Amino acid sequence: MKKQNAALVIMKRELSAYFSSPIAYIVTGLFLVFSGFLFFNTFFLANRAELRNFFSILPITLSFFIPALTMRMLAEEKRSGSIETLLTLPVTAFDVTLGKFLAAFISGAAMLVPTLFYVITCYVFGSPDAGPIIGGYLGALFLIASFSAIGLFATSLTKNQIIAFFIAFTICILLSILSGFLVFLPSWLVNFCSYFSAYSHFTSIAQGIIDTRDLIYFISLTAIFFALTVEILKGDSRR
Amino acid sequence: MLSAPAHGVQIMIEVSHLSKQFGTFRAVDDISFSIPTGQIVGLLGPNGAGKTTTMRMITGFLKATDGTISIDGTDITENPVEAKRKIGYMPESAPLYSDMIVDDYLRYVADLQGVNADEKVPQLCETCGLKEVMHKNIADLSRGYRQRVGLAHALMNDPEILILDEPTSGLDPNQIQDVRDVIKEIGKTRTVIISTHILGEVEMLCGRVIIIAKGKIVADSPTGELREKYGHSASVFVEAGGCSESDLSQALSQLEGVSSCTAEEGEAIEGVQTASLLAHAEGNAEIRPAIFKAIAEKGWTLYEMSIRRNSLEDVFHSLTQDDAATAEGENA
Numbered sequence: 001m002k003k004q005n006a007a008l009v010i011m012k013r014e015l016s017a018y019f020s021s022p023i024a025y026i027v028t029g030l031f032l033v034f035s036g037f038l039f040f041n042t043f044f045l046a047n048r049a050e051l052r053n054f055f056s057i058l059p060i061t062l063s064f065f066i067p068a069l070t071m072r073m074l075a076e077e078k079r080s081g082s083i084e085t086l087l088t089l090p091v092t093a094f095d096v097t098l099g100k101f102l103a104a105f106i107s108g109a110a111m112l113v114p115t116l117f118y119v120i121t122c123y124v125f126g127s128p129d130a131g132p133i134i135g136g137y138l139g140a141l142f143l144i145a146s147f148s149a150i151g152l153f154a155t156s157l158t159k160n161q162i163i164a165f166f167i168a169f170t171i172c173i174l175l176s177i178l179s180g181f182l183v184f185l186p187s188w189l190v191n192f193c194s195y196f197s198a199y200s201h202f203t204s205i206a207q208g209i210i211d212t213r214d215l216i217y218f219i220s221l222t223a224i225f226f227a228l229t230v231e232i233l234k235g236d237s238r239r
Numbered sequence: 240m241l242s243a244p245a246h247g248v249q250i251m252i253e254v255s256h257l258s259k260q261f262g263t264f265r266a267v268d269d270i271s272f273s274i275p276t277g278q279i280v281g282l283l284g285p286n287g288a289g290k291t292t293t294m295r296m297i298t299g300f301l302k303a304t305d306g307t308i309s310i311d312g313t314d315i316t317e318n319p320v321e322a323k324r325k326i327g328y329m330p331e332s333a334p335l336y337s338d339m340i341v342d343d344y345l346r347y348v349a350d351l352q353g354v355n356a357d358e359k360v361p362q363l364c365e366t367c368g369l370k371e372v373m374h375k376n377i378a379d380l381s382r383g384y385r386q387r388v389g390l391a392h393a394l395m396n397d398p399e400i401l402i403l404d405e406p407t408s409g410l411d412p413n414q415i416q417d418v419r420d421v422i423k424e425i426g427k428t429r430t431v432i433i434s435t436h437i438l439g440e441v442e443m444l445c446g447r448v449i450i451i452a453k454g455k456i457v458a459d460s461p462t463g464e465l466r467e468k469y470g471h472s473a474s475v476f477v478e479a480g481g482c483s484e485s486d487l488s489q490a491l492s493q494l495e496g497v498s499s500c501t502a503e504e505g506e507a508i509e510g511v512q513t514a515s516l517l518a519h520a521e522g523n524a525e526i527r528p529a530i531f532k533a534i535a536e537k538g539w540t541l542y543e544m545s546i547r548r549n550s551l552e553d554v555f556h557s558l559t560q561d562d563a564a565t566a567e568g569e570n571a
Binding site (some may be wrong): 006081088090 | 295298299300302319320321323324326328329330332333334335336337338339343347348350351352353389392396
């Protein structure tokens with residue numbers, strides 16, 4: 001009998017719970033309303049067949065939508081007590097975190113799928129540069145991965161979904177708008193702080209330039225919050 | 240404590256000097272016991288005594304502050320996955336995913352346990368009587384059915400050790416009987432720990448009882464020997480006429496072998512004034528002849544005298560009484 005990977009089993013359950021609930025469609029619908037407004041604004045009013053506006057606001061949009069996806073993942077398990085039935089099965093804290101992280105990442109990425117319609121629209125009515133579009137989607141996936149890890153960390157801290165949402169939202173939005181604050185800082189701090197800005201790393205990828213520094217930023221951001229979640233699940237605060 | 244098991248019997252659970260501290264509250268305080276294969280052990284104690292905390296540490300859900308737990312030779316903190324593989328655990332009130340149907344849930348557990356769902360799930364559906372609810376949402380189940388799904392969850396991996404936290408709480412008498420039958424059946428070959436505060440359940444199911452109060456073990460013995468070991472043996476119910484209750488109490492308390500007297504309702508007969516009480520014997524003293532003589536000497540009339548063995552409730556009460564009042568800490 002082939003043994004299934006515990007993380008994948010958990011991921012499958014999370015995904016089926018998510019997609020069989022109305023929340024999936026409400027969140028995706030809202031996301032499309034926001035992003036659609038930004039896209040068609042450019043498309044019809046500015047008369048430009050490009051996705052730049054859609055991508056430029058994406059860090060802020062995702063700061064809201066990814067925490068909304070992840071907020072219940074562990075907080076609800078802690079509230080209902082099902083975390084106890086889960087963690088006393090022969091699974092590790094890593095399995096649980098990985099399963100939930102993958103589910104969050106896939107749900108987040110699924111939100112982007114309908115936006116491919118914008119890409120098609122652009123190519124039908126214009127001839128946009130492929131680089132920024134591919135870069136934009138790649139950057140978006142990195143953003144979703146990091147924000148999913150942040151969201152998962154937040155939901156592991158509390159039994160309350162709303163608190164989990166606001167913790168994650170605060171961290172994500174700070175990383176997204178950090179670059180806007182840099183003008184207030186002394187110049188010697190700017191370089192240091194701008195490294196933490198998710199926005200500037202995302203824009204650099206979204207310009208179609210793949211720089212390892214940007215990739216390392218997103219990968220380490222994901223890894224740090226992922227590891228923190230694993231540690232929290234190992235400790236007693238899992239109650 | 241008890242339980243140096245017979246030679247050659249395998250120890251399934253070895254708990255030594257286990258403690259758990261929550262902030263300033265010591266929920267479990269230096270407890271040790273070992274349980275051999277094929278024993279059903281009842282973990283008994285008032286609410287907040289540390290039963291749930293102990294179970295949570297044995298199942299690896301909580302980390303012990305001090306002490307070690309070994310599951311069939313595997314340390315739960317060093318190799319949790321390996322140890323948890325041998326355990327089937329159902330927490331109190333069976334917290335399950337309420338948004339799943341029973342069949343999906345059990346298949347999910349089967350996948351996580353690495354057992355063949357197509358084989359095992361129908362089998363457990365049979366054992367736990369879940370046929371009618373297999374395609375219902377867990378949220379819509381009655382308490383009894385939820386508990387049975389929880390039992391199926393715990394039995395999924397054919398565990399060597401079954402740990403059930405208050406498995407019969409909130410069930411109706413028929414459901415209680417069903418759950419007990421399942422536990423009894425499993426207990427024939429495996430190790431079972433159940434926590435409960437129903438004493439009758441312990442007498443019926445468990446070969447051994449461990450009583451915990453305020454995080455400490457106050458009694459650990461085979462169920463049958465508990466009374467003799469920890470109870471003050473017997474009490475005598477006395478009903479007499481021609482005297483007041485205080486007279487009777489005073490007279491009997493002075494007798495040799497009587498430790499104390501407590502008031503007890505007699506079965507009053509219309510128009511007959513009687514006084515009744517319970518005289519508690521010291522140790523194993525036989526106090527009935529002395530009582531009879533004392534009453535006869537005073538010229539009172541003896542209506543009834545009968546011996547009452549101490550019930551398990553009395554034992555439980557006397558062992559945990561002082562602690563129950565102060566141990567208001569959460570049942571973490």
